Amino acid sequence: MVKLIIDDREVEVPEHTTILDAAASAGIKIPTLCFLRDVNEVGACRVCVVEVEGIDQLVAACNNYVLDGMIVHTNSRRARIARKTNVEFLLSQHSSECTSCVRSGNCSLQSLANDLGITHLPYAKHLEGFHSDTAFPLIRDNDKCIKCLRCIQVCENVQATGVWALTSRASHTSVNVAGGRALAETDCALCGQCITHCPTGALRERDDSDRVFDAIEDPEKICLVQIAPAVRTAWGESLGLAREDATVKRLASALRQMGFDYVFDTNFSADLTIMEEGSELLERVRRAGEPGGEPIRFPMFTSCCPGWIRYAKSHYPDMLDQISTSKSPQQMFGAVAKTYYAEALGVDPSMIFSVSVMPCLAKKAEAALPTMVGETGEPDVDVVLTVREIDRMIRAAHIDPCTLEESELDQPLGAGTGAAVIFGATGGVMDAALRSAYFLATGENPDPDAFSGVRGLDGWKEKTFDLAGVPLRVAVAHGLGNAHKLIEALRAGEVSYDFVEIMACPGGCVGGGGQPIHDGCELAGERGDVLWGLDAAAPLRFSHENPSVQTLYADYLGEPLSERAEELLHTDHAAWEMGK
Structure with missing residues (x-):
């Protein structure tokens, strides 16, 4: 001492x-x-x-x-x-137009300047004047950069991507894209961790809220919105709601008051994802066991996280065939909404304007992929909003969520299980997949907590479970730095797995780059506990028991991996290129 x-x-x-x-x-x-x-x-x-x-x-x-x-x-x-x-x-090298800054009121530099009593600047302003492409989901404004190096350190040492670097020297020192490239041309995974760790407004997401307001006011559009599992853990943080009051049902009330026609839960399509991804895993295991069959490469990786998909495409393109072809829950929902649900409403799919609220930036890029469109070429998901964007929209619409009563989500795409809600926490996808894979392999439900060994905030977890007499070796990694270590160990032959879950953001989606920012505080663990608690209290804890998913298969898809399911719910990760 x-x-x-x-x-x-x-x-x-x-x-x-x-x-x-x-x-x-x-x-x-x-x-x-x-x-x-x-x-x-x-x-x-x-x-x-x-x-x-x-x-x-x-x-x-x-x-x-x-x-x-x-x-x-x-x-x-x-x-x-x-x-x-x-x-x-x-401040002499900082754009101090706080009223038009996305971080006004939540800016460490602004707060510190006020605390220090800085009411005027004795030095002349010198601004860089550099602004990145505002069409890309991630936008950089160097006039607001204070060269604190946080974005460089997070991107390099936590996310193993190295998009940012210091350029020039002395008074000309600047933080910019490594190699002088345009941001859209880099290996950026769009995890958004540089945004949530930036103390100012130098980094932000592209704001798409005006597109949504315009669609809501368009009498020719049917506006529906889906809410991701991790959103319910954080949306109330900047709106003055206690965590126990910021429920998904209260958010549904706010969204209806804003003008949405239908409010759904991405938990529905998370359960759908488990049915497809779990079936895909079992099919790969079966094919691998056939004598004289084609060689199947393992492990199979989950495909729910578009940040991970972008990272794999740029760093490990030779492993794309090991990633599940199942679309993410967001994109499965979009595809179902503009086919099955459009038919149920009796409307042309072009009348549906599909919005998703996500804790993520990479979802914005995912929704714009050329592979995520319907038969007419229109996107399955029209607009993706981060939690920060939806919170700003709630304030702009003069809605006080503290005064709202809870309301149920719309059906049939609003039903979800406990297995679905844990998708937002690291280990959740694996846990949910194993529950249903066990059922698909044995015809019986396991103890819903039988696979709890994959939970927790360790950066890289591994377990072996018995699946109908077959040992299944699984691993879970969150944060791209941990994913890099895991994959390098796989390549070196140091480890061997059958099934691997990877989430780009530390802690999983609850720590996503689109979540509310609390400078210096890491809330992924606390938010994740909310999801595990919701799972434990859920009346249904197995994806295959979701009645809406069962109805979808019975009335429309047939069965997992059917021809129609392959067409709507699966994708080709090699069919698009980074930077295009």
């Missing part, structure tokens, strides 16, 4: 504790800007500088360790002046 004095308070902490953490243990909050625990601890912004007696220069609290007998002043005159001056320098 180390004893020191911080702002006249005696503090005792373990050695190798940073000054920042030592101060926090005593209830003293030192402001930070670039700091991101375990990701970005480089002291680039110099906002956390403190004065240490016996040391001439100020030191960064975020990456300097305490010493026995140290005397620290976190708010001395020298520290205050330096901190304020450093922020003023940052």
Whole structure:
């Protein structure tokens, strides 16, 4: 243990504790800007500088360790002046048009400038003037970049993608796309982690809310919306709703008040995905066991996460044939809505305007793929909104969700099981798939918690389960850095699996790049617990028991992997190219 004095308070902490953490243990909050625990601890912004007696220069609290007998002043005159001056320098290279910034009111730089009493700037403005293509789902505005390096560190060290890099030197230093390419031409997985970890508005998603408002007001359009499982864990965070009050049924009421004609649950198509993907896995296992049959490469990878699909296409294109051909729940829903449901309504599919609310940026790109269209060439999903976008739309429509009663989702595409709702948490797809794969293989339901070993926030989990007398080796990885490690171990022959779930975002969709931003807080675990709790309380916990899915197969699809199911619910991952 180390004893020191911080702002006249005696503090005792373990050695190798940073000054920042030592101060926090005593209830003293030192402001930070670039700091991101375990990701970005480089002291680039110099906002956390403190004065240490016996040391001439100020030191960064975020990456300097305490010493026995140290005397620290976190708010001395020298520290205050330096901190304020450093922020003023940052503001001199920052577009301060806060009223038109997507992060206004939720910007660490804005808050810090207010806290420091900065009411005018003593330095001339110097802005880069660089803005990336606003048609791409991910947009960069370098006039709002403070060069904190967070996006670089997250993309390189957490997501193993390396899209961003520092360019030029000294006062001309800038953060831009590595190699000077256009962002749309890179290997960007569109996981959106750079957005959720950016302290300002330098990174944001393309806003598609006006397209949705226009469609709602179009009398010729039937507007329907689907709500992804992970959305119900977070949509109320920026709207003043307690987590237990921010239910999917209350969101349904808000969306109806906004003007949507039908509100559905993506849980329906998550259950549908399990039926197709589970059947596909069993079919691959069967074909692999046939004597003299064609060689089948294992493991089979899940296909629910479009960020993972983009990563696989750019980093491991030779493994595309190992990824399930099943579409994601979003796209299955879109295909069913514009065929089966359009027929049920007795309308032409072109009259349906299909919207999805997702915790994800990659879903925007997925919906625009040339392979995700119907017979007429129209997209199965017209617009994808992030949780941040739908929250802004709720505020723009002057809806106070705190005053709304809950309402049921529409049927038949609004029914879901506990197995579907856990799709939003890492391990959830695997857990749900194994439940139904066991049933499909044996004709009996397992204990719904029999596969709980795949749950949890470990970056890479592996288990072996008995499936009708056949050992099934499975693995789960979340975060593309962990996916990279898993795949490299597969290639090296160090591990061997039959079935692998990969989610691009840490924690799964609950930690998605389209979720509400809480700077410095990682809420994937807390949000994931909501989904596991909903599963445990669900009256139905097996995808194959979803009555709406059973009806869809009986009346329209026939059975999993049927010709019509293949046409509507499956895709060819090799039929499109990155950067096109």
